[in-house]
Amino acid sequence: MADAKAPPVERGAPAIAYALAGLGALLLLWGSYWGLMLAPKEAYMGDVQRIMYIHVPTAWNAMLALTFAFGCALAFLLRGDWKWDARLEAAMEVGVTLSLLLCMQGSIWAKPTWGVWWDWDPRLTTTAVMVFAFSGILALRRFVDDPVKRAVWSSVAAIVAYVDVPIVYFSVKWWNSLHQMQSTPQTVSSAFHWPLRINAFGILFLMFGLISLRARLATLRLQSELGPPSPKPVAQYVPAGATGDTR
Amino acid sequence: MHLAAALHKDVLLQWRGRAQVVAIFVFGATSLLLFSFAIGPDSAALRQHAAGFIWLALLLSSTLTLADSFHSEMEERALEGLLLLPVSPGALYYGKALANWAQLSFLGICLVPVMVVLYDAFTTRFLGLVGIILLGSAGLSAPGTLYAAMTSQARAKQTLLPLLLFPIVVPVLLASVKATSLLILGDPMGQIRSWALLLVSFDLICWSLSGLLFGRVVED
Amino acid sequence: MSGTGVIEGGWEFVVAAYAVSAIILIGYAVSINIRYRAERARRKREAERAAEGIA
Numbered sequence: 001m002a003d004a005k006a007p008p009v010e011r012g013a014p015a016i017a018y019a020l021a022g023l024g025a026l027l028l029l030w031g032s033y034w035g036l037m038l039a040p041k042e043a044y045m046g047d048v049q050r051i052m053y054i055h056v057p058t059a060w061n062a063m064l065a066l067t068f069a070f071g072c073a074l075a076f077l078l079r080g081d082w083k084w085d086a087r088l089e090a091a092m093e094v095g096v097t098l099s100l101l102l103c104m105q106g107s108i109w110a111k112p113t114w115g116v117w118w119d120w121d122p123r124l125t126t127t128a129v130m131v132f133a134f135s136g137i138l139a140l141r142r143f144v145d146d147p148v149k150r151a152v153w154s155s156v157a158a159i160v161a162y163v164d165v166p167i168v169y170f171s172v173k174w175w176n177s178l179h180q181m182q183s184t185p186q187t188v189s190s191a192f193h194w195p196l197r198i199n200a201f202g203i204l205f206l207m208f209g210l211i212s213l214r215a216r217l218a219t220l221r222l223q224s225e226l227g228p229p230s231p232k233p234v235a236q237y238v239p240a241g242a243t244g245d246t247r
Numbered sequence: 248m249h250l251a252a253a254l255h256k257d258v259l260l261q262w263r264g265r266a267q268v269v270a271i272f273v274f275g276a277t278s279l280l281l282f283s284f285a286i287g288p289d290s291a292a293l294r295q296h297a298a299g300f301i302w303l304a305l306l307l308s309s310t311l312t313l314a315d316s317f318h319s320e321m322e323e324r325a326l327e328g329l330l331l332l333p334v335s336p337g338a339l340y341y342g343k344a345l346a347n348w349a350q351l352s353f354l355g356i357c358l359v360p361v362m363v364v365l366y367d368a369f370t371t372r373f374l375g376l377v378g379i380i381l382l383g384s385a386g387l388s389a390p391g392t393l394y395a396a397m398t399s400q401a402r403a404k405q406t407l408l409p410l411l412l413f414p415i416v417v418p419v420l421l422a423s424v425k426a427t428s429l430l431i432l433g434d435p436m437g438q439i440r441s442w443a444l445l446l447v448s449f450d451l452i453c454w455s456l457s458g459l460l461f462g463r464v465v466e467d
Numbered sequence: 468m469s470g471t472g473v474i475e476g477g478w479e480f481v482v483a484a485y486a487v488s489a490i491i492l493i494g495y496a497v498s499i500n501i502r503y504r505a506e507r508a509r510r511k512r513e514a515e516r517a518a519e520g521i522a
Contacts, residue, residue, distance in 0.1 A: 014503075021496060028492075032485060048477040051484040058488070077463060094495075101491045108484045112477040133414035140411060143402045153397045156460045157411060160390060163456060164415050167449055171418035174445070175425060210496060217503045220510060 017212035024206025031057075031198030039195055048112050055105045057200040059123070061207050062102050065095035066130065068211070070162040073155035082222055083215075085151040088158060089141065090214035092134050094207055099131045122173035129168050133161040147225045249334045253342025260319055261346055271311050272354055276361045278304040283365055290367055297368035298428035302420055305355050305380075306387065310409045312354070313391040316347050317399035326465060336462035344392040344457070351384035370430045375439065379426045382446040386419035387412075389453040396464050422446045 035053030042049035069091035076084035106124040107117050118124070137157045144150040261268070282300040286292050320326040329339060356377060363369050370376055391412055398407040426442040 036481070036485070046477060047481055050481050054485055054488050097491065097495050101488060104487050104491075105484050108480050108487065112480050129414050129417050133411075136407075136410040136414060140397070140401070140407055143407060145402075149400070152463050152466075153401075156393070156464055157397070159460065160393070160415060160456060163452065164418070167418045167452070171421045171445060174441075175421050206492065206496075210499060213503055214499050217499065217506055220503075220506045224510065224513075 014213055014216055017209045017216070019209070020205045020212065021209030024202045024204065024209060027198055027202030027205065029202075031195045031200075031202055034198065035195035045113065048109065051105060051109045053195045053199055055102070055109060056196055057203045058098055058102050058105060059127075060200055061203045062095060062098035062127070062130075064204070065091050065098055065207060065211070066134065066162060066165075069095055069134070069158055073158040073162075076151060076155045077159075082151070082226070083219065085155070086215045086218035086222060087211070088151075088154060089138075089218045090211045092138055092154075092158065093214055094211050096131055096134045096138065098203075098207070099127050099134070102127050103131060120172070120176050122169055122176055125172045125176075126165060126169040130161075130165060133164070134158070137161065147222065249338035250341055253334065253338045254345055255342075257316075257342050257346035258349070261350055264315070267315060268312075268350060268354070271308050272357050274311065275304045275308040275354060275358050278307055279358065279361050279365055293366045294368050295428075295432065297362050297366035298431055299424045300366070301355075301358055301362045302383065302424045302427065304358060305351065305384070306413070306416070306420065308354055309351055309384075309387045309391060310405075310412070312350055313347060313388075313395040313412075314399070314404065314408050316343060316392065317395050321399050330465060336465055337458050339465075340392065340396075340458050340461035343396075344388050344454070347392050348381075348385050348388040351388055352381050355380040355384055368431045372430050375430050376427065379423055379430065379439075379443065379446070382443060382450060383419055383423035385450045386423075386446060386453060387416055389450065389457045390415050393457040393461055393464060396461065418445065418449050422449070 032054060035050050039050070039053070041047060069088055072084045072088040072091055075081070076088060103124060106121070106127070110119055110121075110124075111117055137154050140157060141150055141154050144153060279300055282303065283293055286296060317326075320329065330336065359376065359380075391408075394408055394411045398404045398411070401407060422442045422445045426439050426446070429439050429442070
């Protein structure tokens with residue numbers, strides 16, 4: 001299946017990755033400034049609402065990263081091209097980081113709104129499950145030495161984990177609805193759209209810059225594992241004691 | 248046919264290792280006892296949480312069952328030998344998964360009397376309880392067998408299996424606990440059916456997906 | 468929360484949320500960068516050592 005030929009790595013500094021990340025960071029600064037300083041106060045939640053300008057974009061992009069990971073897993077299983085394994089590793093790591101951030105933001109938002117740090121909100125709980133599921137797959141990658149097995153197994157596990165996400169969401173939603181009537185803000189009125197969109201693109205570009213750079217790192221490591229062994233110094237090729245002396 | 252032969256092999260392996268099953272049952276029963284210490288000697292509270300505890304005990308016991316299920320395949324490179332046979336990997340998977348399902352269901356049913364005694368959690372709807380145990384165990388067995396196949400070949404296998412399995416089976420845990428709780432405490436609004444339906448959907452999706460993917464997991 | 472249903476203040480939570488986001492995003496970006504450069508340096512050293520060995 002997977003032809004154990006090392007993936008080629010692009011020469012030179014990853015300029016595009018840095019450019020994307022830089023652009024993303026700038027957009028984030030702009031969007032956050034707008035959201036924090038210029039946007040009007042929300043009717044019921046006051047200033048706490050401003051957390052949404054970073055929370056909602058993080059949510060969209062975390063989901064996007066893990067969806068991309070799912071795509072990479074499928075691509076690797078169907079095509080066997082190593083670059084998909086590198087991208088899978090990168091997308092999962094970035095996705096886990098964003099999801100973890102999402103849980104922290106959600107918790108910080110929950111305290112002033114509902115008075116508790118955690119309230120089993122379906123979206124937040126599903127995100128926590130996603131963090132655990134995909135961290136587990138990253139851990140799996142560390143404990144498997146054979147690169148082919150590592151790639152196949154993490155692709156399989158990523159597919160199972162991703163397919164499970166909607167099921168987890170619906171079961172928690174159902175389970176929670178019997179206990180509480182909490183509501184998370186579903187709609188955001190138009191006065192608040194711009195900072196949200198800017199931050200969304202900000203995190204999007206930053207995310208793709210990070211995935212690109214992380215994938216390069218994974219590719220370099222794969223090269224070391226799959227490439228031909230480096231030649232040894234000449235002296236090591238001459239067996240000890242063989243001097244060619246026949247006297 | 249192939250599936251019957253694979254199933255026969257796995258059931259035979261489990262029968263030969265039945266001392267292990269007794270040990271796993273003792274582990275599950277001990278867990279049930281220990282969980283009660285988390286609540287304290289409050290009979291009403293214990294009864295309310297009995298469903299959660301029995302499913303946690305079964306979940307923890309399942310890691311032992313599943314990890315052990317590939318033990319014989321790892322010895323003497325038996326797995327490679329099996330794959331050389333003209334049998335589809337799917338048959339191997341379903342044979343193993345069905346045998347694991349049987350063992351987990353058996354464990355679950357054996358833990359019920361322990362739960363009844365320790366938590367005063369009796370139910371007259373015994374058939375319903377057996378049904379939920381069967382559905383829940385199926386939900387644990389399908390992904391569990393797939394991940395056991397992977398982790399039995401990796402390092403740190405004892406840690407990896409629960410790490411991979413537990414997040415995936417959250418819906419099984421939720422639905423089984425809820426349904427069992429309704430059976431024990433009463434179900435005035437007839438919600439058990441919905442939870443059972445959730446379990447059935449999860450089982451259908453998992454059993455088909457895992458069967459499809461198993462071949463890639465064990466190939467060389 | 469006040470009686471009118473409006474949450475007063477709460478700026479410390481807003482600041483906390485943005486600060487956490489910045490720390491994690493910047494920290495992670497820096498971490499990838501460091502690991503990437505370390506890996507490239509390592510490969511360069513190996514390539515040089517191999518080249519010396521042949522020569």
